[in-house]
Structures are given as structure tokens and as C-alpha cells.
Amino acid sequence: MRITVDRELCCGSGNCVANAPEVFDQDDAEGLVELLVEEAPESLRAPVERAAHMCPVGAISVSPQAAPTN
Structure with a gap:
């Protein structure tokens, strides 16, 4: 799956x-979301x-993750 975040919308709630936590973090300066991985395995879909x-x-x-091109 592909994940994107909009840091301009983020309010730093930490949810x-x-x-x-394998996918998201918060920066130290403003507490805004940081995306650790743009594409995560299906095993992380629920969280x-x-x-x-x-x-x-x-x-x-x-x-959904884009299908690989041949």
C-alpha cells in the first residue's frame, strides 16, 4: 500500500x-508527522x-500499491 501525508494539515496529535510506529514518527521541532516509509507491506494495512x-x-x-510494470 502507498501512504502519503500532508504536513501542512498535520496538527501533531500523534495518533x-x-x-x-513502524510507518510514522513526529519531528522534534514541531511535532508534525514524518513518514518513515512511503510503501508499507500488507501486514501493516490495519494499523x-x-x-x-x-x-x-x-x-x-x-x-493500493501500484502494480509493477514489465
Whole structure:
């Protein structure tokens, strides 16, 4: 799955980090979301989608991973 974040929308609530610390972090300066990986394995889908759902400002987007091209 492909993950994107909008740091300009982020309010620093930390719900993303609490739900999927393998994928999200918060910067030390402002406490805003930092994306650790843009493409995460399917095994992390549930916590990533939960993090996106719990984001109070909708700063996280999750989409299916693009199929490889040959």
C-alpha cells in the first residue's frame, strides 16, 4: 500500500505514531508527522488505516500499491 501525508494539515496529535510506529514518527521541532516509509507491506494495512482514520485533520492518505510494470 502507498501512504502519503500532508504536513501542512498535520496538527501533531500523534495518533498516527501511536497506531503505526513502524510507518510514522513526529519531528522534534514541531511535532508534525514524518513518514518513515512511503510503501508499507500488507501486514501493516490495519494499523495504517486505523492511523489514517484516527487522524483528526485527515492528513494521511492510503492507496493500493501500484502494480509493477514489465
